[in-house]
Amino acid sequence: MDDNTKKILREIPKIDEVLLFLKKDAVSNAFSKDLVVTTCREVVDKIRRSIIVAGEKGKQLPSAITVEGAAVEVKERLMQLRSYKLRRVINATGIILHTNLGRAPLCDEALERVVEVSRGYSNLEFDLVEGKRGLRYDHVKETLCSVSGAEDALIVNNNAAAVLLALNTLSEDRESIVSRGELIEIGGEFRIPEVMEKSGAILREVGTTNRTHLEDYEDAIGNETGLIMKVHTSNFRITGFTEEVELSQLVALGRREGIPVMDDLGSGCFIDLGRFGFDREPTVQEVLQTGVDVVTFSGDKLLGGPQAGIIMGKREIIGRIKKNPLNRALRIDKLTLAALEATMQHYLNPDDALSNIKALRSLTEPLKEIEGRAKKLLGLLNRASIEGLTFSLKEGKSMAGGGSLPTQEIPTVLLSVKTLNLSTNRAEERLRGVDVPIITRISEDELLFDLRTIGEDDFSFIESGLKIIAHQDVC
Numbered sequence: 158m159d160d161n162t163k164k165i166l167r168e169i170p171k172i173d174e175v176l177l178f179l180k181k182d183a184v185s186n187a188f189s190k191d192l193v194v195t196t197c198r199e200v201v202d203k204i205r206r207s208i209i210v211a212g213e214k215g216k217q218l219p220s221a222i223t224v225e226g227a228a229v230e231v232k233e234r235l236m237q238l239r240s241y242k243l244r245r246v247i248n249a250t251g252i253i254l255h256t257n258l259g260r261a262p263l264c265d266e267a268l269e270r271v272v273e274v275s276r277g278y279s280n281l282e283f284d285l286v287e288g289k290r291g292l293r294y295d296h297v298k299e300t301l302c303s304v305s306g307a308e309d310a311l312i313v314n315n316n317a318a319a320v321l322l323a324l325n326t327l328s329e330d331r332e333s334i335v336s337r338g339e340l341i342e343i344g345g346e347f348r349i350p351e352v353m354e355k356s357g358a359i360l361r362e363v364g365t366t367n368r369t370h371l372e373d374y375e376d377a378i379g380n381e382t383g384l385i386m387k388v389h390t391s392n393f394r395i396t397g398f399t400e401e402v403e404l405s406q407l408v409a410l411g412r413r414e415g416i417p418v419m420d421d422l423g424s425g426c427f428i429d430l431g432r433f434g435f436d437r438e439p440t441v442q443e444v445l446q447t448g449v450d451v452v453t454f455s456g457d458k459l460l461g462g463p464q465a466g467i468i469m470g471k472r473e474i475i476g477r478i479k480k481n482p483l484n485r486a487l488r489i490d491k492l493t494l495a496a497l498e499a500t501m502q503h504y505l506n507p508d509d510a511l512s513n514i515k516a517l518r519s520l521t522e523p524l525k526e527i528e529g530r531a532k533k534l535l536g537l538l539n540r541a542s543i544e545g546l547t548f549s550l551k552e553g554k555s556m557a558g559g560g561s562l563p564t565q566e567i568p569t570v571l572l573s574v575k576t577l578n579l580s581t582n583r584a585e586e587r588l589r590g591v592d593v594p595i596i597t598r599i600s601e602d603e604l605l606f607d608l609r610t611i612g613e614d615d616f617s618f619i620e621s622g623l624k625i626i627a628h629q630d631v632c
């Protein structure tokens with residue numbers, strides 16, 4: 158180590174000096190002493206390391222290190238701890254159930270119920286009539302069953318947990334028969350064969366990727382069979398020369414052989430979206446009408462509620478699932494239950510659900526309305542005349558996301574932003590860094606904002622976000 162490096166190392170402020178400097182500072186006084194001391198130590202250590210590294214590499218050394226400079230960095234680090242990391246963002250991607258952006262936004266009533274139920278105590282597991290212990294999912298069970306016609310229901314942490322729990326209960330150490338065309342991966346490590354293995358069920362694949370026949374299931378049934386399972390292929394479609402067995406046929410087969418039949422619906426929907434131009438898919442009610450023993454689906458996909466896994470079906474089977482000790486490990490919490498209960502209330506009347514559940518509203522909103530909103534935003538931004546940015550509207554396609562309705566492109570209107578002094582990539586990155594981050598997509602050198610997932614209450618944030626990125630120094 159050369160003399161110059163040694164000299165500068167000696168000039169590094171002592172931790173006590175930095176602490177003394179911060180003693181009357183409002184920011185550092187808002188944190189525990191231990192945390193301030195630790196942070197001072199980290200900052201001083203960092204300064205020391207950077208000097209040593211710079212000295213070794215023969216780089217320019219800092220001329221002087223002041224106590225004040227170190228204190229400023231300590232304060233910055235402390236303030237960073239105070240800032241929220243999980244934050245609201247604006248979803249301009251047009252993917253309605255964007256898994257990375259928290260899937261379904263909650264309806265207003267769900268938010269109110271979360272606050273109401275969790276501010277103080279609740280009857281989460283207390284039967285108010287009997288005055289003794291109750292079941293947490295019973296609060297939502299009645300609505301779920303009334304809307305769907307199921308005999309019984311329980312709710313767990315998410316649909317992955319629902320599938321795991323149902324498989325473990327019904328098929329541990331026994332074979333679950335699944336078509337090769339349904340051995341899917343959803344993303345985020347959910348793969349049917351792997352979940353099955355973790356559940357203790359033994360996967361019995363039948364048929365081929367594109368075609369599976371009833372005889373394939375029949376031939377696979379034996380003494381080891383625990384379950385016949387159908388899986389919604391969610392995020393992909395097999396088209397062309399294909400054949401799958403209808404759920405009703407599997408239910409009849411299961412009935413004949415005394416084997417339970419389960420359908421993992423993934424994104425269960427209570428409302429027929431066919432009249433909004435989507436390919437028709439059976440609703441949860443219609444699936445249950447086949448007499449299937451168990452269905453599972455997510456709370457935060459097309460249902461439009463909080464993250465949850467809903468398990469519904471025959472009383473005897475649901476009863477067994479409830480008693481499984483694994484259920485305790487996968488259980489749903491009170492905030493989620495409160496939000497789910499409020500979401501489910503809307504389904505007592507489908508029109509009410511369509512207008513109040515945000516994901517359904519986004520999915521079914523007429524193009525005319527989106528166009529109107531787009532023109533409003535365009536007018537607002539043009540009036541703001543932000544230097545270096547030009548705006549226009551164009552047609553585009555939104556997506557349902559969340560593994561729902563994968564092949565269906567939903568017409569939408571896009572705001573296209575062209576950046577004159579800034580690369581599109583840079584602009585996209587900077588929009589992620591503003592106070593209320595804006596998540597956009599890039600196509601052919603323009604920044605696209607999909608108005609299907611943007612509401613009028615997002616406009617002021619978009620305007621200020623664009624102003625900020627346009628005025629940040631150009632580099």
Ligand SMILES: *Cc1c(COP(=O)(O)O)cnc(C)c1O
Binds near residue numbers: 315389392421423
């Ligand atoms: C999405 C999905 C899951 C996983 O549900 P999560 O709620 O994300 O845990 C399981 N099965 C299918 C068919 C799905 O589409």
